Amino acid sequence: MLPYLRENFGNPSSRTHDFGLNAAAAVETARSHVAALVGATPREIIFTSGATEANNLAIKGLCAGWQGQAAHIITCATEHPAVLDVLDSVGGTHKDLRVTRVKVDGQGIIDLDALEKALAQGARLLSIMAANNETGVLQPLDEITQRLQGRDVIWHCDAAQAVGKIPVNLRQTRIDLLSISAHKIHGPKGQGALFIRRRRPPLRLQAQIDGGGQERGLRSGTLNVAGIVGFGEACRLCQIEGAADALRLGILRDQLQARLQEALGDRILINGHPQCRLPNALNVSFRGVHGPELLVALRDVALSSGAACSSGSDTPSHVLAAMGRDVTLAAASLRFGLGRSTTVADVEWAATRVIDEVRSCGK
């Protein structure tokens, strides 16, 4: 990224000199790395400031074209606020919009029968994520693809947590719009992309940011070249190292879980499906512990409770509530996220810290 903040500081929209053309070439190389990671073509990738903006562009961009028309949108109760709140906001301005939030089971997996029933009522848009940000639970994308067969519904998928951690191949799914975030794969914060499938008839999205017409008019504003280059490189590295990382992190995550279970027994409860989970994610509730107190006591460990963006708020997790966890257990939950730099020693240290604090908080 550094050369694009220093000597190669050109603006990729300035096509009349070498500085601009070099920056534009770097952006296109990055676009091809992002596309390759998810099985898309570079033309299908629009750079955004992250998955939040990608979700907004996908949902608001589509709904803008449906003003005055009735529309039924299906989503899931455990989606990220960057989907649920966007739908609430669109519903506020689009009076003929009806949103169905499909429930999940106790392990966080979408209820496919309830989805089928919602689809049977006719729907224009489905917004179902690939992997949950709080529990790591993976939604059954193949089964959803099957249920969509023969139905004219657009599928948006928030894949901020999944891309780079599990294989996502857009050539093998029905997904039309896919949101990606760079900082979930060790890229820079404030960078992401929206995949827009090229199809006939083309998907019509209205830009949510107007101006200079960058990104084929869908997202105006001078491109963050260094951020995009970093995002592209993160995607390239994921393609090379992602599978090995996932294997290693899965083993470490299982060790962490086993260590907590061994030490704390039935005082802990694992949240989320034990198998259909991201390899780097672990969400645990602690019985008999005051959640916020535990988090404060563990300030030296980078943990969160609920969504990282809202952790610190007192509202219990809507994800755990949808999975049927009672308020106390939902509030006494911790999210562990393992990454490329996490070592066996880190896991051992974190487990010891958590076990000690749970024992003393619970006294």
Ligand SMILES: Cc1ncc(COP(=O)(O)O)c(C=O)c1O
């Ligand atoms: C599932 C999911 N969607 C959306 C977002 C928002 O992504 P960004 O921070 O890139 O806007 C996140 C990040 O926490 C996420 O986990």
